[in-house]
Amino acid sequence: MQLFIEKDYLAMSKKAAQIFADEIRKKPNLVLGLATGSTPMGTYEELIRMHKEEGLDFSQVVSFNLDEYYGLTPDNPQSYNYFMFENLFNKINIKRENIHIPDGTVKDVENYCKEYDIQIEKFGGIDIQLLGIGVNGHIGFNEPADELVVGTHLTDLTEDTIKANSRFFESIDQVPTKAITMGLGSIMKAKKILLLANGKNKAPIIAKLIKGGVVTTQNPASFLLIHPDSTIIIDEEAASEL
Ligand code: GLP
Numbered sequence: 001m002q003l004f005i006e007k008d009y010l011a012m013s014k015k016a017a018q019i020f021a022d023e024i025r026k027k028p029n030l031v032l033g034l035a036t037g038s039t040p041m042g043t044y045e046e047l048i049r050m051h052k053e054e055g056l057d058f059s060q061v062v063s064f065n066l067d068e069y070y071g072l073t074p075d076n077p078q079s080y081n082y083f084m085f086e087n088l089f090n091k092i093n094i095k096r097e098n099i100h101i102p103d104g105t106v107k108d109v110e111n112y113c114k115e116y117d118i119q120i121e122k123f124g125g126i127d128i129q130l131l132g133i134g135v136n137g138h139i140g141f142n143e144p145a146d147e148l149v150v151g152t153h154l155t156d157l158t159e160d161t162i163k164a165n166s167r168f169f170e171s172i173d174q175v176p177t178k179a180i181t182m183g184l185g186s187i188m189k190a191k192k193i194l195l196l197a198n199g200k201n202k203a204p205i206i207a208k209l210i211k212g213g214v215v216t217t218q219n220p221a222s223f224l225l226i227h228p229d230s231t232i233i234i235d236e237e238a239a240s241e242l
Contacts, residue, residue, distance in 0.1 A: 001224060002231045003210065005239045009198045012235045013042025016130070016196055019231070021050050023128050023192075029060040031120075033129030033187070034088075035140070036065070036080040039196050040130055044088040051092045058094040062123050064116075066131070066140040066187070068102040070109075070154060070178035078168055079104060102152070102180040109180065113152040117186055129190035133197050136160045137205050137219035141181035144218045150185030154178055184223060193227050198235040206234055207241035 006012040020043070024030050034040070050056040065084060074081035081101045089099060100119060106112040120126060131139050136158065142148055143158045157165075157177055166172040187193070197206050208219060210232070215222045224230040 001227070004231065004233045005242075006233060006235055008235050008237075009042055012196060012198055012233050013046050015233050016040075016043040016194055017046035017050065019194060020047060020128065020130075021054075021056050024056060024058070024061060027127065028057060029062065031123045031125065031127045032061060032063045033126040033182075033190050034063050034065050034084065035130045035132050036067070036083045037132040039132035039198060041087055043130070043196065048088065048091045056092075058092045060098075061094055062098045063089075063094065063100060064120055064123075064126060064182075065101040066129075067179050067181040068104040069176040070104050070180055071176045072104045074101075074103070074105075078174075104176075104180060106180075109154045113154065113180060116152040116180075116182070120186065120189075126190035128192040128194060129187060131187070131193060131195040131221075131224075133195060133202060133205060133209075133221050134161055135164055135201060135205055137209065137221045139184075139187060139195070139220050139224075141179040142184050142187070142220040144220060146217060148184040148217045148220060151183045152180065152186055153183055154180055184220060188223060188227060191229060193224055193230040195221065195224055195230065195232045196234070197232070197238040200237045200240065202234070202238040203241040206232075206238050210242060 006015055068080045072079040136144050141155050162175045166175050169175050209221050215226055
């Protein structure tokens with residue numbers, strides 16, 4: 001695991017975008033694993049700038065998103081489908097048919113999730129996976145638990161996550177209680193993983209992850225410590241308890 005501590009959010013975002021851009025230039029049909037949340041927004045802005053000003057080409061890129069709230073339609077402004085089109089896809093030249101985001105409205109969830117993992121494999125697996133981290137260590141929506149699920153699956157969100165994510169909703173009762181998420185196995189199969197964290201509220205979990213030096217299902221992000229090619233990029237605030 002490689003750790004980079006950058007001065008601030010902007011520097012963290014630029015560093016992450018640069019890594020993505022270098023990989024896309026090396027392999028134009030790169031398979032990206034993408035994340036939502038406030039953390040990756042700056043990275044997406046920088047990638048959009050690189051597309052517009054430096055001709056960074058997404059025409060052959062394939063993407064798979066990590067997760068989606070269960071019960072939200074893609075046109076719901078709170079859905080991760082909506083987020084991705086607003087914050088990235090509508091502003092770059094990725095092809096619609098190359099975009100994969102879990103559908104929060106499917107009925108046969110079990111088969112749908114199996115098929116999602118099959119699709120990832122069909123494209124040769126994820127080349128580079130972007131991750132944020134929840135204040136409780138969740139990645140995607142893999143919440144701390146005694147056991148973690150390997151494949152893509154439907155999961156219950158914890159109280160902590162519902163509370164943390166309620167800031168994007170009008171009230172806490174509007175936050176969905178379930179989500180479809182790639183599993184720990186789907187994430188760990190990515191050839192390269194990039195986890196970003198910024199701000200003081202992420203300092204305790206970052207300290208626990210890096211100083212702890214242990215792998216535990218109670219901190220799903222800790223599995224990055226044993227991934228062969230994982231990079232953690234954080235800003236000085238998130239590094240403040242190291
Ligand atoms: C959400 C998402 C995660 C994200 C995390 C942190 O619940 N499911 O993929 O990394 O919480 O969000 P933020 O970046 O807004 O702090």
